[in-house]
Amino acid sequence: xxxxxxxxxxxxxxxxxxxxxxxxxxxxxxxxxxxxxxxxxxxxxxxxxxxxxxxxxxxxxxxxxxxxxxxxxxxxxxxxxxxxxxxxxxxxxxxxxxxxxxxxxxxxxxxxxxxxxxxxxxxxxxxxxxxxxxxxxxxxxxxxxxxxxxxxxxxxxxxxxxxxxxxxxxxxxxxxxxxxxxxxxxxxxxxxxxxxxxxxxxxxxxxxxxxxxxxxxxxxxxxxxxxxxxxxxxxxxxxxxxxxxxxxxxxxxxxxxx
Amino acid sequence: xxxxxxxxxxxxxxxxxxxxxxxxxxxxxxxxxxxxxxxxxxxxxxxxxxxxxxxxxxxxxxxxxxxxxxxxxxxxxxxxxxxxxxxxxxxxxxxxxxxxxxxxxxxxxxxxxxxxxxxxxxxxxxxxxxxxxxxxxxxxxxxxxxxxxxxxxxxxxxxxxxxxxxxxxxxxxxxxxxxxxxxxxxxxxxxxxxxxxxxxxxxxxxxxxxxxxxxxxxxxxxxxxxxxxxxxxxxxxxxxxxxxxxxxxxxxxxxxxxxxxxxxxxxxxxxxxxxxxxxxxxxxxxxxxxxxxxxxxxxxxxxxxxxx
Numbered sequence: 001x002x003x004x005x006x007x008x009x010x011x012x013x014x015x016x017x018x019x020x021x022x023x024x025x026x027x028x029x030x031x032x033x034x035x036x037x038x039x040x041x042x043x044x045x046x047x048x049x050x051x052x053x054x055x056x057x058x059x060x061x062x063x064x065x066x067x068x069x070x071x072x073x074x075x076x077x078x079x080x081x082x083x084x085x086x087x088x089x090x091x092x093x094x095x096x097x098x099x100x101x102x103x104x105x106x107x108x109x110x111x112x113x114x115x116x117x118x119x120x121x122x123x124x125x126x127x128x129x130x131x132x133x134x135x136x137x138x139x140x141x142x143x144x145x146x147x148x149x150x151x152x153x154x155x156x157x158x159x160x161x162x163x164x165x166x167x168x169x170x171x172x173x174x175x176x177x178x179x180x181x182x183x184x185x186x187x188x189x190x191x192x193x194x195x196x197x198x199x200x201x202x203x204x205x206x207x208x209x210x211x212x213x214x215x216x217x218x219x220x221x222x223x224x225x226x227x228x229x230x231x232x233x234x235x236x237x238x239x240x241x242x243x244x245x246x247x248x249x250x251x252x253x254x255x256x257x258x
Numbered sequence: 259x260x261x262x263x264x265x266x267x268x269x270x271x272x273x274x275x276x277x278x279x280x281x282x283x284x285x286x287x288x289x290x291x292x293x294x295x296x297x298x299x300x301x302x303x304x305x306x307x308x309x310x311x312x313x314x315x316x317x318x319x320x321x322x323x324x325x326x327x328x329x330x331x332x333x334x335x336x337x338x339x340x341x342x343x344x345x346x347x348x349x350x351x352x353x354x355x356x357x358x359x360x361x362x363x364x365x366x367x368x369x370x371x372x373x374x375x376x377x378x379x380x381x382x383x384x385x386x387x388x389x390x391x392x393x394x395x396x397x398x399x400x401x402x403x404x405x406x407x408x409x410x411x412x413x414x415x416x417x418x419x420x421x422x423x424x425x426x427x428x429x430x431x432x433x434x435x436x437x438x439x440x441x442x443x444x445x446x447x448x449x450x451x452x453x454x455x456x457x458x459x460x461x462x463x464x465x466x467x468x469x470x471x472x473x474x475x476x477x478x479x480x481x482x483x484x485x486x487x488x489x490x491x492x493x494x495x496x497x498x499x500x501x502x503x504x505x506x507x508x509x510x511x512x513x514x515x516x517x518x519x520x521x522x523x524x525x526x527x528x529x530x531x532x533x534x535x536x537x538x539x540x541x542x543x544x545x546x547x548x549x550x551x552x553x554x555x556x557x558x559x560x561x562x563x564x565x566x
Contacts, residue, residue, distance in 0.1 A: 004365065005332075012359045019350050069263055093346035100340035101363035102332040103410075257312045258273070 001106045006099075008120065009103060009111020017119070024079075028123050031072055032130040039191065040136060041063045048177045058222065065136035066145040066221040067190040069127045073153035076123045078181050079159035080116045082173045089165065089255055096256060103202035105252050109245060113157050121146065121154035137221055142198075145217040152213025155237045158244025159209070163250035209240050261288040263415055263446055264309055268318035271304045271470075278304040280470035283320060286415075291447040292439075293464030295457045295552060297562070300467040302450035303343060307418050308446065311335050323414060336364060339413035345400040348395040349474065353384055353403055356392060357410055364411040371410065378406040381436065398429030406434065406512045418449045422456060428461060434459055454552035466556055473559045478552055485558045486550040487512055489528035493535065493542040495521045508536045515557055524554070 044060035047053065056063050088095040098108055127149070128142030136142075163176060187197065188210035194202055205211050212233035219226045226233075264286040265490045271279040279301040283523040286292040294302040307313035309319055311327035320327055345355050353373055361371035379385045382402040383451045392400065401421065408416060421437065422430040437460055440518050441447060451457050457464050458478045465475045474481055491511070495503045497519075504514050510531050511523035528547030535542070557563060 005363075007361050008365070011362060015355060016348060016351060019352075021354070023510075092349060093342075093344055094348055096312075096342060097346040097348075098363060100310060100338070100342070101337060101360065102336045102365070103363050132357065138459060173315075189319055257314070 001104065005103050006114060007057045009108055010114040012098075013115030016119070017115075025120075025243075028076075028126050029130070031075075031125045032068070032119040035068055035072075035131060036061065036134045036136065038067060039068075040134065058184060059136075061134065061136045062220070062222065063190065065131040065134070065142070066217040067214040069124055069131070069142075069145050070129055070152045070217040071185050071188070071210060073120050073124055073149040073209050074156045074184065074213065075181060076120050077116055077153035077155075077157040078160045078177070078229075080119060081112075081157045082164050082176060083170070085112070085164040086170055086173065089252070095252070098225065099256055105257065106249055109161070109248050109252060112170045113154065113245065114160065116157040117154050120157075121150050123151070124149040124171050130146070132211035141221040145221040148213055148216030148220055151216070151234065151237050153239075154208065155209050155213070155241045155244065158241045160244075160250060160253060162244045162247035165248055165255060182210055189214045192209065209237055212236050261388040262286065262321075263288050263323055264292075264448070265321045266305075266318065267320075269308065269315060269320055270317040271301070271308060271313070273304075277470050279308070282465075282470075282472045284472065284517055286446065286448060286466055288446055289444050290462045291441050291449065291460050293457045294448070294450040294467055295452070295454065295461075295464050295554075295556070296450075296467035297452055297453040297461045299469075301470040302452075302467055303419055305467075306417055306448070306450055310338060310340050310417055331550075335412065336413045337488055338485065339408035339411065339416040341401075341404050341408045341416065341421055343423065345397075347392045347400060347403060348405070350391065352389050352391055352552050353379065353395075354388045356403065357407055360407045361410040366411065373429075374410055374412070374557055375406075378409055379440075380411075383432075394428070398432060399424060399430070401433060402436065405433075408474070409440075413445075415446045415448065418447060419451070422451075422453065454494035454556070457552055461490040462551075466552070466559060468556075468560045474555065481552065481555045484555075486554040487524040488526045488550060490550050490554055491523040491528040491531045492520050492523060492546040492548070493523065493537070493540070494544045495540075495542050503542075506538075507535070507540070510538070513558070517563065522554070522557070524550070524558075 027188040040061035044064065047060040052060055084207060094109060099105065123148040128139065128146055131137050131142040133141040160176065164173065167173065188205055188208045194211060215226060216230055216233050218224055219230060262285045266282060268283065268286050269279055270281050278434060294305060296302055304313065306317055308327065309322055311322060311331040311557060323337055325333055327335050348359065349472065357375045357378065358371055379388055382405060384399060384403060384406065385536045387395065387399065392403065422433050425433065437447065449460055461478060463477050466473045474485060476484065484486070500521050501516050503517045507514055507523060511525045513524040515522040523531050532545055553563065
């Protein structure tokens with residue numbers, strides 16, 4: 001394993017992106033605009049005028065925006081770690097080509113995660129800018145959430161890659177989004193505090209990586225109190241990332257160099 | 259053995275209960291074109307992947323460029339060129355960008371890659387496609403690009419897995435011409451194929467593989483001499499009567515083989531045998547007399563044809 005090898009894989013990711021960025025760049029900008037407009041501004045006014053205003057203590061738009069950044073990072077990471085990984089393994093077999101060079105599986109995996117991390121950083125910074133334009137937070141507050149959002153994205157990139165590398169076909173990817181990513185998006189504290197969930201579901205929310213990401217983003221951006229110590233959340237996300245990376249390497253080895 | 263680039267002893271590969279490669283021995287010398295000929299599933303690609311240092315051995319020993327694939331995989335791969343069975347190009351990128359990305363994996367500088375890419379695109383007759391996206395290119399062009407890509411690191415050894423499968427005859431001949439030029443330049447080639455004409459055209463020496471084992475080894479002409487006769491007379495009898503007719507033909511040829519659609523007579527003089535067949539009162543629907551090929555060697559060794 002060499003760092004130089006991983007960097008070459010990052011570089012390849014960037015070169016491919018230079019050809020394919022048009023498809024994703026629109027969603028990078030449009031996603032935060034649409035969500036903040038619909039949920040933050042539209043729904044937010046109702047929330048602020050109702051009982052939500054009193055219990056949140058801050059405008060709903062402000063409450064929502066940093067958490068939504070973490071959720072957007074998760075979605076972008078899951079996108080980059082699912083279909084493109086399936087293409088690399090099976091559809092286009094570009095991973096096979098990469099591995100016939102001096103690059104090995106760990107370098108391929110860390111390079112892939114490195115590239116996804118760079119892209120999520122870009123997505124998150126754009127998100128911070130859009131938040132600022134909407135008046136949800138100041139730019140400094142928005143940028144404060146970028147770090148934890150990127151960590152959240154990295155965690156999901158590792159987990160989703162590990163999941164995808166085990167799949168025989170793309171049917172499992174549809175399930176991943178339908179039963180994994182979308183429920184997480186809705187119930188991990190992005191749109192409302194998880195205390196609102198029924199008591200028997202609430203503990204489950206604390207186990208989801210997205211909830212920890214949302215907590216960190218919101219805490220760092222808005223200076224709110226944390227439910228669990230932030231270092232515990234960071235450690236939890238790092239642990240899941242390491243686990244995801246470990247299983248990704250194992251599965252990719254099994255698939256590609258058996 | 260000093261110039262042996264690849265050396266295998268008892269090389270074995272299992273996939274769970276399947277024995278893909280069953281204890282084979284071979285040596286590939288520097289500068290030669292070495293072939294693995296055999297039907298699908300004979301173990302050719304598995305052998306190729308082990309030489310390519312991307313697939314661990316189950317048993318036996320293998321040395322590639324004097325190194326051990328288990329320990330020196332990246333070092334070996336740095337000096338190999340690999341042309342896989344499927345065109346695993348990045349379809350979204352241009353022809354040049356595919357060479358660039360691949361070259362960068364070897365740690366080559368962009369300047370070096372640019373220089374080599376110009377030569378290789380000329381060699382692969384893709385100069386005017388340099389900045390085209392890969393996806394719309396023809397099968398033959400993609401194959402030539404994969405070969406050009408495999409040469410970007412000026413490898414000591416080029417591995418070609420079924421290089422012309424799926425190509426039309428014209429594209430195949432163009433590709434053979436390019437491979438022949440590489441051979442002339444002294445590049446060591448290892449080729450797997452299930453086309454006997456490809457093996458005869460390109461290989462100095464080959465092994466015939468069947469069910470994971472090596473059935474025979476030698477130069478194409480020597481193998482034909484050893485395992486077949488000089489010529490073959492093919493007789494096509496009415497449907498369903500091949501075996502019945504063959505029963506009475508044993509005296510005319512050294513050996514007969516019955517295929518579903520024809521009978522093959524192995525003889526040193528096909529025209530003479532043909533005359534005797536007609537003399538004896540047989541009325542085949544059609545006849546072909548031809549020279550023996552590796553296909554006949556394979557048939558004689560295994561009792562089966564190469565391509566079903």
